[in-house]
Amino acid sequence: MTIVQPIQIQVAQKVFEAWDKLGVNGRAEALKKALNTFPDAQRKMAAWQIDNAEKSIAETRVMPGPTGERNELSNQGRGVFLCSSFIEGDNAKVGLVGQVFTALIAGNPVITVGPTGQEVMDMIAPFVAEGVVQNIAESAQDSLIEADHLAGIATLCDPAQAQLFSQRLAAKSGLICQLVEETDAENLSSIAKPHYLLRFVTERTVSNNTTAIGGNATLLELGSMND
């Protein structure tokens, strides 16, 4: 049976590669332009997430190992993220902005829900490629949650809702869709932490055999170094 995937997922999937390829610094440049339009607390949250990403995941890490091989560890976006908040209030809105910016800076296209989502997206949209941010009506949310290629959901909700989400996502076939829940709307105790970002990335190792054509230059250099 062919299931028709929601159009938003298809749109987001299409821009994913290009958005992800920009790298943290490229995305930060675009996203920072959007910051000014956000109210104070939201702006601080967004800026903090961008800054955190620049500090922690922007650079490719060169891993130690044998000579003659270059091993690098880098971070990529996971795919399309749905960001939503089921809690009203200014603080929750800061939380939502935190989710959205974290998901975006990590390399994921983001879809939000309803009028609150629309407001956030409208402020970001002018600065990113079309399709990187999208918003859907609440009525469309279910079909999006069921969609095959949804990589994850970041949501601000109460514990009972989080459980329900967890069950719905687990019921799906295909990849294990990540639930990144925040149930502490008052303190945002998950969202406002340095490691929150890691839930939105997937890591990639590239191992390059630099001696494939012969010489092991690093080693030759070490061998001829004077002590």
Next chain:
Amino acid sequence: MFKAIEVLQPNFIQRPLNELWQLISPLYNMDEEKWLKELLPLAKPSEGELENQTNAAANLIADVRQDDDSMSMIDALLLEYSLDTKEGILLMCLAEALMRVPDKETADAFIKDRLSVADWASHAKNSDSFFVNASTWGLLLTGKIVTMDEKKDGTPANLVNRMVNRVSEPVIRKAMNQAMKIMGHQFVLGRSIEEALSRGKSYRDKGYTYSFDMLGEAALTAADADKYLTSYMKAVESVGKDTYSQKHRPTISIKLSALHPRYEVGCEERVMTELFDSVKGLITKARSLNVGITIDAEEADRLELSLHLFEKLYRDECTKGWGLFGLVVQAYSKRALPVLVWLAALSKEQGDRIPVRLVKGAYWDSEIKLCQQRGINGYPVYTRKESTDVSYLACANFLLSEHARANIFPQFASHNAHTIATISCIAKQLGASADEYEFQRLHGMGDALYNRLIKDSDICVRIYAPVGSHKDLLPYLVRRLLENGANSSFVHRLIDASYPIADLIDHPVTTLESRKSLANPHINLPANLFDDRKNSFGPNIEIDSDWTPFKAKIDVFMGQDTQWRAFPIVGGEKVATGQSHSIKSPYDHSQTAGQIDWADAATVTKAINLAEAAFPAWSARPATERADCLDKMADLMEENYAELMALCHREAGKTIQDSIDEVREAVDFCRYYAQQARSHFADPTSYTDFLGSEKQTKLNGRGVFTCISPWNFPLAIFTGQVVAALVVGNTVVAKPAEQTSLIAFRAIEMLHQAGVPTDVLHLLPGDGATVGAPLTSDKRIAGLAFTGSTGTAQLINRTLAARGVAPVPVIAETGGQNAMLIDSTSLPEQVVRDAVRSAFASAGQRCSALRVMFVQADIADRVIPMIKGAMQEQTVGLPYLHSTDVGPVIDKKAQDMLLEHIKHMTKESKLIAQAELPDFAKNGTFVAPTAFEISSIDQLTDEKFGPILHVVRYKARDLDKIIDTINNSGFGLTMGVHSRNETTCARIASRARVGNLYINRDQVGAVVGVQPFGGQGLSGTGPKAGGPHYLQRFAIEQDL
């Protein structure tokens, strides 16, 4: 360790041959300091000798510098394009690959890739050599043109420029191919022996003679080995017809790895029969035509095997009484001296002189790298260049001594002025006459030195000259040259008149003795590869002194009388549940490895109760204390290495090297996570929150973790998950795979022994229904780590989610549909070796194993038959034998599934090859390695976890489409890429959505902390095991 200086006593070589043989192997990885202290006195000249040697070297260099026309083409090339410059390397890369690229598109892209990154202009007019300048101008011109069509930001340039490019591409390609031909002409003496003899005549007029070699890649298939044998035969015949002079007849050098597809220790039986027969045929023919034969030296792992074969050939009737059958010994090897001693004794015993070419050695950097990768206890080669030079002179002192040169005809191969001058001095001093030894040099190198030498003395100088088609030889020669890059620096300084002679003639003994340490402090021993933790150790199974004693320890556990008896371990108690299951060895179901009781419901509940109660105290312990337990565990596993390996063989059906790798990975996990925990979990970290206030957080344990692990890495993955959860502060209930619970039982016993409290860690062997279900449905489970199939991961996730409690972390590592992409710039021999290993090692039962290989259509007809041939050389057999490449699959269920897939694919696609199964295969669960050609990855639905490879041909222009189809499979675990074009590699790397990408190597065997492992999409949740973010997912980040 023997006293090196004693070899100078004439009666040393009269000791029993076997006694002398025993001196060789233990020096394989002998402590470098200790052994060099032994060796130095043998190389050290007296004051008077030192003065003589130094003067001789200085005079030689001064003379050479006067003859400015005697620099050869290759010397000139190396002088301009020194291998420590980017341009030098790029030029060599181009030379290595361009000629084998059959299709224009790939060739053009490759040229562009190589030429557009270097600064060719800086080399123009620098060299006096016409040849070098001609190629520089070519490169300069093309380098400019190929960079024209793209602006810096990657947008296409204007139309005119692009048109120039399009028009000029064929011209550039032609010019580059021409340049490569010129290079080929310089490196290769002739395409046939006839051509070589004719081109070599001018040198022979000067007094040189030759040793010819049909150099090339090692044979991977029987067909290639036959081909090489035929060409050696022809070469012998042609040289036999040479009438130039009966004095100093040219000889033939033979590379054994070209004559047999499996010239390796594991295949000793075949080497001593099949390869023996091939070489014997060559010797017989060569002897009838009076053409000497020299066996080339290859990797250190093959040294002992090569000597066995040499001895058998030497003692054979075909060689007895001849005296022209010789071999090469590498001075960079710690074993060189005892090898020479043994050869002298062998020769003395039989009475036929053995010609021995003493070289410094050409595989230095790959030897070092290999030992680092395998965790070998030391290196087989010296880590300083001057130590190799010292060894060379020590060996020369022995070879030129009266008792040695009576039995061995020494042939000194070197391009180093000091070495050559010193050897001449030593010979004079020891009374060796000019006809008792000779010098050798490579074609195209060292002309200046030897032209001078040959003018001044009547010593024989033999040129070692590659013969064969440029296309086949250039890649090989370039790789050798690159590996031997240190040579270029000497050429440089020798010719450069501004470089003071005094700095070129330091005696290596003086240099070495002036060092603070004899071993090179910049090259860490394999054990010290990492700054912050000890590397795991592995014995070298190719080396007698390393492997034989180790194997004896394993053998203690290999008999049927050794049976393990395992139980669930709860609260430190072995729980006899009465539900006993015996574990059959996958390779022979009539044999058992032991018995295990499965846990029942009550046992599971009790374990969770205890784990829950133990959590507060355990998580309150300092992370450093928990880390200490992991380090202790690592040491305990190394102490119990032999038993764990026996369990890997008998319970999991793992081969010897796989079992070593298994234990090593488990050890590495422990030490890596211990180190990570110390750095990130011991103390709180501060950060400024989004509102600007300073905060402190700490990573803490979450509670009871469930760890469910697979049978394919029964110790490594099992231990890795468990210790990661533990070190963070969680308590653990662990369910190993039903098939491999015995080794898990031993691992838990050792963890308790290592200090993990018995109420913190519990073992619950059993099936999914009785053990897996409660371990995922209990509300107290605070997180779960799982490795296994995608389907099971989904099921587990559902059960956990249905508990009616807050969601918990699920760290799942699941399947893959792993691809390898091969373009036409790649080297087929390397591709085939890596593909066969990636697809069939461990009987394909690795998550990372290669399933679908995409070969560019232009080279498919070369690569696919090679895969077929290489598969026919794979030995399916008993996993504990060294000769076995592929062991059994885990059980009947796996076997049935795989055989069903083979049956299905045989109908649906084209069978490429299937390896043979031995007769005893029916006693166990074996599946023959099988390869199919299919039209698209879409023909496959899910992962088939076994030794089955699928091959797809693709057109170069469809590369992006291929990447899309691979991405669309939804899996994203590993991918291999073989290409010499860095732009292509980078493009694939940026587009492929996989967790682990491997360029120009095999795609299995990720190393902890080096290549963190794990996939995306359907292949897993991350974070990567053995990576810096893994532990964090087992923890909760809490503000203080």
